[in-house]
């Protein structure tokens with residue numbers, strides 16, 4: 001079974017719908033540079049609507065440690081997702097389980113970075129280029145997804161209801177992560193796109 005994370009939620013209705021559709025994880029984008037940014041207090045209100053046994057994830061990207069401490073204190077997410085130039089040491093410093101995004105925009109040469117995060121609970125392979133922001137809807141060559149890594153791999157980048165079944169067939173990921181592919185505009189999720197995405201993964 002392929003797990004599903006919906007990321008970049010900003011509205012209560014979207015959180016409730018995602019939970020009702022059976023997603024495994026819900027992500028809040030905490031980095032201020034994103035169009036999907038929610039401040040920690042607003043994110044905590046959304047988190048309160050997440051039922052038990054759905055993982056909540058706080059996404060950060062080269063943010064100040066003091067801000068990440070605030071996110072952990074106010075939001076109390078189950079996991080952190082790092083999207084910037086953080087090292088394994090940086091990511092592990094908070095004592096919270098984490099995933100690390102690997103920018104796959106450069107293709108096969110990016111795979112070398114997969115071995116730099118031994119403490120990550122999982123690695124999220126995303127389609128954007130090194131130094132660029134995620135959540136841009138860019139795919140990468142799914143056949144590059146390694147099949148022999150000990151850490152669970154999460155496939156992200158440009159997924160939507162029309163391509164996710166093929167992406168899973170080629171990449172065989174532990175989980176898929178989607179943001180822009182289930183939106184009508186940044187941070188505003190679309191009911192029909194969310195429903196179609198879940199159906200396509202389950203099929």
Ligand SMILES: O=C(O)c1ccccc1N[C@@H]1O[C@H](COP(=O)(O)O)[C@@H](O)[C@H]1O
Pocket residue numbers: 007008027029031034035036059061083124126133134135136137138156157158159177178179180181
């Ligand atoms: O969503 C954002 O705005 C964002 C900003 C900075 C870093 C990562 C971001 N999003 C994450 O990128 C992947 C793929 O998104 P998409 O499906 O291609 O839009 C996903 O993990 C988002 O949460």
